[in-house]
Structure formats: structure tokens, C-alpha cells
Amino acid sequence: MSEKVLPVHVGFIVDGNRRWAKAQGLSAQEGHSAGYEKLREIIIDTIDRGVPYVSAYIFSTENWHRSGPEVKHLMNLVVQMLTRDLHIFVEHGIRLRVAGTRVRLSRRVKKAIDEAEAATKDLTHGTAILSFNYGGHQEIIDAVNTLRKTLSTHKKVTAQIFEQFLYTPDVPPCDLIVRTSGEQRLSNFMLWRSAYSELIFVKKSWPDMTKRDITAILNEYAKRSRRFGG
Template sequence: MYHQSFCVTGSRQSSGQKISKTSGYWKSIYVEIKAPRHIGYILDGNRRWAKKHGLPTYEGYLAGYNALKDVIHATADAGVEYISFYTFSTENWNRAEEEVRGLMRLIRRLFKSDIKELMRKGYKLVVLGGRENLPEDVSKMIDDAEEVSRDGTRATLAMCFNYGGQQEIVRAAQRIAAEGIDPSTIDEKAFANYIDHPDVPPCDLIVRTSGEQRLSNFMLWRSAYSEFIFLDKLWPDMRKEDVTGIIEEYNQRQRRYGK
């Protein structure tokens, strides 16, 4: 497990480059760091956090939402170009109606108001997932948010909403079939052009909180050679400093890609 006391300096740099001493909270020792190009976060433990603190479930999601914003900024400051986060799975529709309403309230807040803050900070937002079952206004908000943030260069935020990894692969196969492409011409590289937002690269690192150690249908295509870090803390307890430890742990890994 990583050491939470580890600290580096950082600004947005590509993998393997030295990190500057000038930005954000990344002010300490000057080290050479390899920032993953793409980190995926599985935001687990919001409901347990609410129960632990004697709060309604919605308050757990709200605390998790606030933690997500801190983690996003810290991850971008570390030089990560793509940040994906699992906000709502296709299976989440089966949860209590009140809980789903609360989640949709936060989603609308992101797309209607908080997207402006993300734009000011230079982020690009893309949404992975199906549009089936979505309220019409939410589907339109997704289109609008992607459009207004499309020129962001600080980092790309890949929001996995109404998302399932298996369903994403099925959608890719359906798109290929709809174009009448000869199956014998399809290989891994060609197939990758038909998944949701194919410009989002494979995950270098997937981080899951709450102590659970499973993918839960997250990024199945993009996780073929991912590194994994599982943290015992609940998602709402995540802070900027945790990103420091995550990057440190990643730098201790040797990626072999099956070799």
C-alpha cells in the first residue's frame, strides 16, 4: 500500500518528464515522475459513508461528489491527461427510487452549473454510456456539456454514466454491424474505433475505493493491461493528498503488457 506522506511537485507534464515546482499543492521535493496518461476511478463507498455518519444516502453521494472535484484537480495537476470516473452504472437503475432521484439531481447539477467551473479550469468533458432510459433533459444536457467543453486542454474528463463495460462492447459491435463491415477485417485496433468516445485511450491505472477488489463492469475493453490500486478508505474520504500516493505507487510498478 502506498505511503500517504509521499509528496511531489507537479504541473501538467507528459509521462516521464520532470515536474515543475510551481503549481497547486504539489510543492515539496523535486523528483522525476511518470504520470499515467489515463487514470480511471471507481467511486465506491458513498452509501456506506453516509450510514457510518448517520446521514441520508443522498448526503453520502453529495460528499462523494465534492471529493471527486478535489481528486480531479489533483490528478490533472499531476500531469494525467485523461481522468475517467464511474458515476452511474446501468445496474444502478435497480436501486431505490429515492436514491436514483438523488443521483440524477447531482448529475443535473454537474451538467447545468458545475460544467461552467470545469470549462474555466480548462477541462474537456465526454460522457461514456448509453442514452437509453435517460430523461430527455439529461440527454440534452450531455450533448450541450460535451459541446461547450470540447476545446478544453487541461485534461479530458471521461464520465461513465448509464455505463456498463459489457454494454459498451455490444454497442461497438452494433455499430460495426450497422456499417456492414466485413468481419474478417476487424482486429483489436479496428474494433477500438467503435467503442464509446474512441479517442479516450486505455486505462493505465484503475483506482477503486472502499476495499472492494473488482471491476464491476468498468472499462472492460480499456482495462486489458491496466494496473490496479485498491484503497480501503471510502470514496467521500478521498483527498488531494491521496492522489500523491497513487502516483507514487504507480511509479513503483513495472508494466509488462503480457511480455
Template sequence: MPNALSKIDFTRIPKHIGCVMDGNGRWAKNRGLPRTEGHAAGEEALFDTVLGALDLGVEWLTMYAFSTENWKRPPDEVRFLMGFNRGLLRRRRDELNDLGVRIRFAGRRDWRVPRSVIKEMDKSLEMTEHNSKLNLTMAFNYGGRAEIVDAVRECVRDGIDPEKIDEKAIRARMYIPDMPDPDLIVRTSGEHRISNFLLWQMAYSELVFQKVLWPDFRREHLFEAVLEYQRRDRRYGAV
């Protein structure tokens, strides 16, 4: 794996990579630690993955940070995750800004998300809005089905004739309309599920599942996933 970067064809780098960061709880359980310690340990994995994406020249990186289903977790864990994500933005946005990373968010900004978290999100958006090396999208309070529902509701509010609601109309009303579809989606921890992540956008994405638990994930794992992507023949439904 340490040699993965040297084997990559830099003329065939995926433009957009999505990542389902899974395995924090199991990582902590294996060490006899609270689940929250696994989430905290995942911060270094996240930042190293961003550095790896910059090494590759990836234009878009979307990380599944908190799903609409995660509200079902124990209240203490949800509170920790809200505080952790707020603190993560405070700790890391200056570094990301210096690296030329544009921070973006996809998801519902509803009453459940604390105002203090939304405040840090808005600060991060404003600080990095002119950066262009990498679009880092945090899918926060995000669900693929919710995104599609919200886009259709927007079509209705806009008074579009039902016969004229097509893919173009829906795409224009997604959370980040200019986001290209992901070429590659990586999921860690050995699970083989999508878990409601980018359902609309991933119609033709290549899926790579890795056994490593998220806190142990590093840029070398990202490079290996890109190598696997490059071994595949993408036909988009054609022969």
C-alpha cells in the first residue's frame, strides 16, 4: 500500500470522491473505549484524507459526517457529535483555508441542528468561499432520500408543471446543484451498504468497500481505492 501513489495514473483521477466514514464505534469498542472516543479519533483520518485528495488533485471530496438517521442514536452520543463537529470546524478551518480548500455543506438546516453549529458552518463557508483547490463537502444532517424529497418539494413550491418535472429540474434543486456526480464512493469498516448517501448522484459511481475502520484510515487507503477505481471499465450503461 505505501507504493500505491506511484502506481496511480494521474490522467485518470476521479473528479469527485464520496466517503462513508464508518467504523468509529467498533474501533472504540475494540479498545474498551466509549463510542465517542472513536468519533474523536476519526478527526485525524478525515484530515489525512483531505491531504490525500489534494495530493491526487481531486476536485470534489464529500464526507458523510452525520446522517438524518443518526438522530436515532443515544442522546449523549448525538450531543457529543454536535459538539465535535462544531469543534472540528473551529480547529481545522484555518488549516483548510491555508490549503486552498473550500468547505461546503449538504443537508437540512432544521431546528434539530444547534444554532452554535450552524454559526460555525456559516463562518467556515464565508472564510473559504473563494478557495478552489478542493471542494470539501460535509454531508451533515444529510440523507439521500431527504435530499430528493426536498428537491421535489422545491419544484412544487416553484409551481413547475408536473409534466415538466424532469431530472434537470430536480438536479437544479439539490443541496449543492453544481456538485458533479461522484465517480468513486469509498466505504470503510467492511460494510457493503450505501446507507442513504448521495442516492441521486451515485447512479453510475464506482463503489469500493474497504475493511479498515475509519479512525485507522489514511491517505494510502484513499490511493488504494483510486487504484481499484482505475482498474475498472466504466461504461455508463453502454456496451
């Protein structure tokens, strides 16, 4: 019997923390904390199943419009993942990458990102990409601006050249994008890398996700026929 086909890169749009919290009679911050615990579990479990790249959309460039206390709590959770809880990823051999703009980030957050990426750069069990302070439009705009400064104006730009200027140029396209909470849209996630992504929308909120859900998602992906327009 042939082995099940696995995606090379799964992207999770982490959605529903606040709605989950409201249904439980909890604060938005408590919902994000529950979502953070689930994030660690799902990243590790997905990579342990043989998926080499897992990305998670954890803070968008639009999320700055949320309340000050909520934004501060989200920043603290990211720093916690990159510092106090970094050993969990190291023990599992998982490299951490952060994709997003550095605009508006504090010195403390940027330091945590740099140190976590440096500490895990040689780990090979799998790669987790945190899409943090990330927007698909902004990634493309930043790539264009960097490209303009780097390439000769006479050089023809191809897709292969353009990809070299994305936030994490060595990360492959998303084979599969999963969004929780029942919403059915990309919300500015991985716009360049989602051209031929398979999409799966899960009704439950992110904190309710389980390893069984990952099994179901990967089984569903294995049934899909990917023709890439052919």
C-alpha cells in the first residue's frame, strides 16, 4: 500500500480565539492564551506527522486596530513563545522563522525574534513560520521595494526572481491552507504562496482544535487531486 500523500507546507489561519472566549464567559486575552497553548500543540503535532513546513497566521498588520490591552497581550504571548517556551521547539528539533514587517514592533519583540531564529537555525525536524505583523499585500509591496533597490532596471523580473525578495524566500508555497471558526476567506494570508493552495475550512474555533482534526485534515488533503491548472 502506498503511503498517504502529505503536504509540504500547511498554513493555519488561527481564527476564533475571541469568539471561543466569549462563549466561555472569558476575556479576549484568556481566549488568546488558550489559542497560544493550542498553537504549540498543533505545530508540533503537524510536523511530527511528517509535514516539513507549518505556518501560522497569528497577528496581521490589521490587528493593530484592536484595543491596546489586547495588542499588548498578543505581543507578550509571542515573546513568551520565542523566549521562555523556546526550549519546547528546540527539544522537538523545530526551527522557528518569523515572517512579517518589523514596522511598529518594539525593541524587545525584535530582539526575541532575532535570538529565537538564531538559536534554532540549524534544527532540521521541521520549520514553523510565524506570520506575525504580517499582511500578504505588505509582503508583496516590501518585496517590490527591495527588488527595485537591488536589481538593474533593465533586468526582466520573473516569478522566480521575485520570490527571492519575499520575507522567507526559501519557504515553499502553501500546499494546504486551513482556517478555523467557520470563516471562508484568506484575510490577506500568504497571497503569493496561495495561488494553488488547497483550502479547508473548519467550523470549530482555534482553541477547540485537536490532533484528531489534524488527522482529518491530512486525510482530506490526501484525497484531493491537484492539477495546478493542467
